[in-house]
Amino acid sequence: MKHQDLSPGDAHEARRNAFDAAAARARCMRYRRRILDISQQVTALHVAPAFSCTEIVDLIYNELMRWPEAGQSPDVFLMSKGHGCMVQYVILEEMGILERSDLDDYCKPGGRLGAHPDFGVPGIAASTGSLGHGMGIATGMAYAERAQARDGLVYLVLSDGECQEGSTWEGAMMAANLKLENLIAFVDLNDFSGLERMSEGHPAFHPLLEKFQAFGWEGVKVNGHDADAIEAAVRARSGGKPFVVVSETVKGKGVSYMEHVPIWHYRAPSPEEYIQACEELVEISG
Amino acid sequence: MRNKFADVFYELGASDPKLCIVVADISPAGSIAKFRTEFPDRFINTGVAEQIMIGMCAGMAQRGLRPFAYTIATFTLYRPFEFVRDDLCYQNLPVTIVGIGGGVTYSTLGGTHHAQEDIAIATAIPNMSVIAPCDPAEAEAATRWCATQTRGPVYLRLGKAGEPVLTDGAPEPWEFGKLRHISRGSDVCVLTYGPVAKMAADVAERYRAQGKSVSLVCAHTLKPLDESGIVEVLKSHDQVVVVEETSPYASLGSRVKQLAWDAQATCRIDTFCLQDEFIHHYGDHAELLAAHGLELDAISAKLNLM
Numbered sequence: 001m002k003h004q005d006l007s008p009g010d011a012h013e014a015r016r017n018a019f020d021a022a023a024a025r026a027r028c029m030r031y032r033r034r035i036l037d038i039s040q041q042v043t044a045l046h047v048a049p050a051f052s053c054t055e056i057v058d059l060i061y062n063e064l065m066r067w068p069e070a071g072q073s074p075d076v077f078l079m080s081k082g083h084g085c086m087v088q089y090v091i092l093e094e095m096g097i098l099e100r101s102d103l104d105d106y107c108k109p110g111g112r113l114g115a116h117p118d119f120g121v122p123g124i125a126a127s128t129g130s131l132g133h134g135m136g137i138a139t140g141m142a143y144a145e146r147a148q149a150r151d152g153l154v155y156l157v158l159s160d161g162e163c164q165e166g167s168t169w170e171g172a173m174m175a176a177n178l179k180l181e182n183l184i185a186f187v188d189l190n191d192f193s194g195l196e197r198m199s200e201g202h203p204a205f206h207p208l209l210e211k212f213q214a215f216g217w218e219g220v221k222v223n224g225h226d227a228d229a230i231e232a233a234v235r236a237r238s239g240g241k242p243f244v245v246v247s248e249t250v251k252g253k254g255v256s257y258m259e260h261v262p263i264w265h266y267r268a269p270s271p272e273e274y275i276q277a278c279e280e281l282v283e284i285s286g
Numbered sequence: 287m288r289n290k291f292a293d294v295f296y297e298l299g300a301s302d303p304k305l306c307i308v309v310a311d312i313s314p315a316g317s318i319a320k321f322r323t324e325f326p327d328r329f330i331n332t333g334v335a336e337q338i339m340i341g342m343c344a345g346m347a348q349r350g351l352r353p354f355a356y357t358i359a360t361f362t363l364y365r366p367f368e369f370v371r372d373d374l375c376y377q378n379l380p381v382t383i384v385g386i387g388g389g390v391t392y393s394t395l396g397g398t399h400h401a402q403e404d405i406a407i408a409t410a411i412p413n414m415s416v417i418a419p420c421d422p423a424e425a426e427a428a429t430r431w432c433a434t435q436t437r438g439p440v441y442l443r444l445g446k447a448g449e450p451v452l453t454d455g456a457p458e459p460w461e462f463g464k465l466r467h468i469s470r471g472s473d474v475c476v477l478t479y480g481p482v483a484k485m486a487a488d489v490a491e492r493y494r495a496q497g498k499s500v501s502l503v504c505a506h507t508l509k510p511l512d513e514s515g516i517v518e519v520l521k522s523h524d525q526v527v528v529v530e531e532t533s534p535y536a537s538l539g540s541r542v543k544q545l546a547w548d549a550q551a552t553c554r555i556d557t558f559c560l561q562d563e564f565i566h567h568y569g570d571h572a573e574l575l576a577a578h579g580l581e582l583d584a585i586s587a588k589l590n591l592m
């Protein structure tokens with residue numbers, strides 16, 4: 001299989017130079033703000049899970065996926081941690097794939113966006129929400145691309161929590177068996193599941209990168225809020241194997257009272273908390 | 287119901303050192319948090335890993351402990367289905383699986399979080415008992431029963447929060463495997479279970495307002511079903527109405543109709559349940575129930591109660 005612009009070389013350098021980290025930072029700040037705005041329309045939503053992977057999802061949509069035509073890409077983005085979909089929704093809105101009215105009707109009767117992404121909604125590749133499904137689906141998608149001699153890349157975002165599911169590892173082993181070099185996974189390693197810190201409650205969860213490597217993957221560990229570093233890591237992969245970016249992140253990144261605090265997994269800020277959060281938002285560079 | 291379960295579990299666990307709770311990354315509500323602090327060895331969090339939650343419960347039960355598995359209803363049965371079937375049911379172990387938010391309680395979380403066919407799935411497995419209390423008081427009684435029973439595996443399907451107490455004035459106590467009359471009449475019998483019992487009680491009230499003599503009956507134990515109790519209901523009323531929050535397959539409504547045929551009952555039977563459909567509709571629990579046709583006025587219209 002032939003993959004585009006991933007080996008070190010001229011194309012890669014050209015692409016690297018085109019990456020505008022400042023623009024990415026500005027976008028991410030805008031997305032966080034938009035999510036906070038939407039939080040005021042509902043009683044609960046997953047803000048902290050979205051803030052944890054904002055830079056990752058932005059990078060995939062705005063830098064890594066190819067968009068030869070507006071709204072159409074040969075590549076696939078799959079949000080395995082479905083509860084993080086707010087960041088996907090606001091990006092799809094900015095790209096014009098979802099309408100503003102879709103986000104206004106988030107979780108409301110008549111609306112088509114719920115707290116987890118649904119296959120069939122524009123821009124949504126699979127119905128996720130039950131954790132541990134993405135790796136299997138993404139493996140199937142990447143295999144289908146290769147089997148049909150297409151060059152589509154499959155970008156998968158997993159939470160660290162769903163790396164506790166056995167199904168994730170069944171898929172990971174199979175993707176490596178199949179040498180699916182067109183599968184690129186990002187683990188949002190915020191060290192928190194819903195209930196507690198992994199390193200406290202489940203210390204054997206770590207180290208994670210080595211587990212993927214032992215399963216036959218190539219991978220790196222990066223700061224998951226440093227778009228520049230993630231981008232460089234993905235571009236520098238050597239191919240021949242599925243690739244994982246173990247991205248160290250902060251759950252709730254950008255709002256002091258949400259960072260590392262489990263209740264913000266699924267809670268909408270009060271009007272006062274909303275104002276404070278908006279005031280705190282800054283451009284994040286890692 | 288969730289908090290009532292937690293309070294009772296804490297109380298029982300404090301005096302029974304064999305009682306354990308195994309959760310899969312779900313925040314322990316109410317007193318379960320206290321239980322965790324006081325008895326850390328009997329609170330196990332497997333992380334986001336439901337198969338091992340059920341597998342561990344099996345092993346713990348085989349070696350003398352009395353475990354409860356606890357998470358969102360879909361994740362108690364669907365993800366670890368074969369572990370439930372083989373490890374718990376085939377081996378017939380007294381493990382209680384507590385499913386929070388059965389039916390479409392988790393409305394805005396979408397189809398991945400709706401346990402709309404859980405009753406069909408759980409009742410289909412040999413050895414499994416299935417209990418769906420009508421209110422927090424029944425959740426308490428059922429939890430107490432589960433903590434000491436020796437029959438085998440139980441699926442205890444609970445609501446989440448805010449269910450009103452309906453069984454306060456019931457003339458008879460909660461008893462496993464037995465219908466429970468909350469009120470007795472002779473014209474119409476409304477049969478129900480789970481948090482939607484409140485809607486059923488409102489239907490019963492509308493019949494009463496029309497001068498009918500109405501029974502309101504809680505069928506909290508779906509399996510083993512109180513078949514003779516249901517036949518008795520079918521024979522002693524002119525009309526039986528079933529209101530339940532589950533898919534039509536293997537529903538209480540379909541069981542009641544089977545029993546009616548076998549017993550040659552002549553009463554009218556009306557059944558209301560969730561649609562056999564993934565409904566992509568957001569909104570609160572009541573709005574999602576309404577999208578499935580479970581709404582007081584819609585039911586009343588079909589029963590000519592308007």
Ligand SMILES: Cc1ncc(C[n+]2csc(CCOP(=O)(O)OP(=O)(O)O)c2C)c(N)n1
Nearest residue numbers: 049129130131159160161162192193194311
């Ligand atoms: C199979 C399954 N089990 C349980 C849940 C309930 N749940 C939702 S989010 C979550 C954990 C959140 O932690 P993590 O997966 O690490 O996501 P993040 O930290 O990125 O928010 C859990 C247990 C689920 N959605 N799916």
Ligand SMILES: [Mg+2]
Nearest residue numbers: 160161192193
């Ligand atoms: Mg996490």
